[in-house]
Structure formats: C-alpha cells, structure tokens
Amino acid sequence: MQHLTILTGASRGMGLALAEQLCAPDAVLLCISRQTSDPLAVRAGAKGTALTQWQADLADPVPVAERLRSWLAGLDGAAFASATLINNAGVVDPIGPLDAADPQAMARLLRVDLEAPMQLCAAFLAATRSWVAPRKILNISSGLGRRAMAGSALYCAAKAGMDHFSRCVALDEARQAQPVRIVSLAPGVIDTDMQAELRAGDPAGFPDRDNFVRLKQTQALASPAQAAGKLLAFLAREDFGSTVIADVRDA
Ligand SMILES: NC(=O)c1ccc[n+]([C@@H]2O[C@H](COP(=O)([O-])OP(=O)(O)OC[C@H]3O[C@@H](n4cnc5c(N)ncnc54)[C@H](OP(=O)(O)O)[C@@H]3O)[C@@H](O)[C@H]2O)c1
DSSP states (O other): OEEEEEEESOSSHHHHHHHHHHOOTTEEEEEEESSOOHHHHHHHHHHTOEEEEEEOOTTSHHHHHHHHHHHHHTSOGGGEEEEEEEEOOOOOOSOSOGGGSOHHHHHHHHIIIIIHHHHHHHHHHHHTTTOOSOEEEEEEOOGGGTSOOTTOHHHHHHHHHHHHHHHHHHHHHTTSSSOOEEEEEEOOOBOSHHHHHHHTSOTTTOTTHHHHHHHHHTTOSBOHHHHHHHHHHHHTOTTTTSSSEEEGGGO
16 A cells, blocks of 8 residues: 655755655655756655656646646545645745735735645545545644744735634534544744745844844754654654644644
C-alpha cells in the first residue's frame, strides 16, 4: 500500500524540505508550485518515489483545484494506506500598510494564501470522500494568523482565515461517517526566502522589520529541514486533528 501526499509550494523553502523528507519507496507525491525542482526529481528517483510535479499558479486556483479533482478521480483509492493534503504554498508580499498596497498584489496574496487552500481542500474532500484510507489535511498557518502585526494586514488576515475555515471544515467533517482530520499549524520561524522578504521590508511601513533582522542575526530561525521534520512528526501523531489550531512550538 502506498501513501499519497499532495503538497503545494514544494519548489523551495520549507515545502521543498517537506517533499524531500516525504520521499520513500511507498510514497506517491504530487507537488504543485509555479516552478518545479530538479533536485527533488533526482531525490525522488533515488528513493523510488512516484513524484509528479505540476507547474501551476495558485493565484488562479480554480483550474488547479479542478485538475486536482480529476486527477484524484482517476486514482484507485483502495490502493492507498493514507491520503494527505498539505497546503504549504504562501506569499507575504505586499508588506506595508494596506493603503499603500498594490491592488493586484493584494488579490494575489489572498488567492494564494487563502482561496487556493480552500479550493484545494474542497477538491480533496470531494474526490476522496469514498476512500477508506485515513485522510488528513495539514494547512500551514502562521503565528501571525493569531497575532496582529503592523504592515501585514493581508498576510495576517489570510492566515486567520485559514485557521477559521479549518475549524469550520473540522465541524463539517465531524458529521461524516469517515471524517478527514484537519489541522491548521503554525510552523515556527524558518530560514527561507519569505524571511528574507520580511527583512527587506521598508521599516517606514513595517515597524517590526528589525525583529526579523534580529531573528536571523541571533540564529533563531529553524532550517527548512528542521521545520519540515517537526511538521511531519506532528502529522504522524496519533492525536492529529484532535486540536484544529496548533503551533509546532507547543507540540
Ligand atoms: N518562513 C517562515 O518563517 C514562516 C513562518 C510562518 C509561516 N510560514 C508559512 O510556511 C509556508 C512556507 O513558507 P516558506 O517560508 O517556505 O516560503 P518560501 O520559501 O517563500 O516558499 C514559498 C513556496 O510557495 C510557492 N508559491 C508562492 N507563490 C505561489 C503561487 N502563486 N503558485 C504556486 N506556488 C506558489 C513557491 O513556489 P514557486 O515560487 O515555485 O511558485 C514556494 O515553493 C507558507 O505558507 C508560509 O506562510 C513561514
């Protein structure tokens, strides 16, 4: 039996580390981001993993969700020991006050960080409804979904939305015969391109910038591999889903 994982944002950062650690002979991995990763393809080949990489822009999530629905419908659910969706792709730009934000960039952030996870959740839930294998959804949230920060209204709101829709999905799933378990998990602070973007923010509109500079200087950032290891350990917990809103730092 194989373990199916659908993972967004696997081309770099924490998503790439997650994908690399998921590679195993019994793994079937579908990765979705705008770029594909050659090193990931090499690792999957070496580990005997069935890897598929879709180049897709999650700022236009409806066609991607429709494609996922059809792709899942073409699989034999009985062949899988588990099925998991990890909504990891995210963007933090635009950084700064709302009235200074470019409207197109605003729309892009909300689509990638909030609409796409919802669309992919819907497709995953519907297409795997009859599967008997245990199914899980891991939404990668942020401490900023729970704590407001100046200069990041869009990102904070999108992650708060992710937390809250996860709560609602958990309530809907509790009424199903075979509920999907869902968690919206804050992953800690990780040394990725996203942190570099925060450090490059203009302090005039982003007063917390120096805190992000300090996190890097004091080596308080986890490596992508460390963060991915913790997320996958969390995903494997027996009680996964018993608490919908979680922070890996409390685990
Ligand atoms: N880094 C942190 O300290 C931190 C803290 C809290 C939460 N998080 C969350 O953790 C997750 C991963 O963050 P990260 O730090 O690894 O970010 P990252 O290094 O900036 O990587 C972002 C990933 O998302 C993908 N992505 C971005 N825009 C996309 C689009 N339009 N369509 C498809 N894929 C897209 C990127 O792939 P392409 O560019 O190839 O499309 C990339 O693989 C995010 O949800 C983030 O909000 C991070």
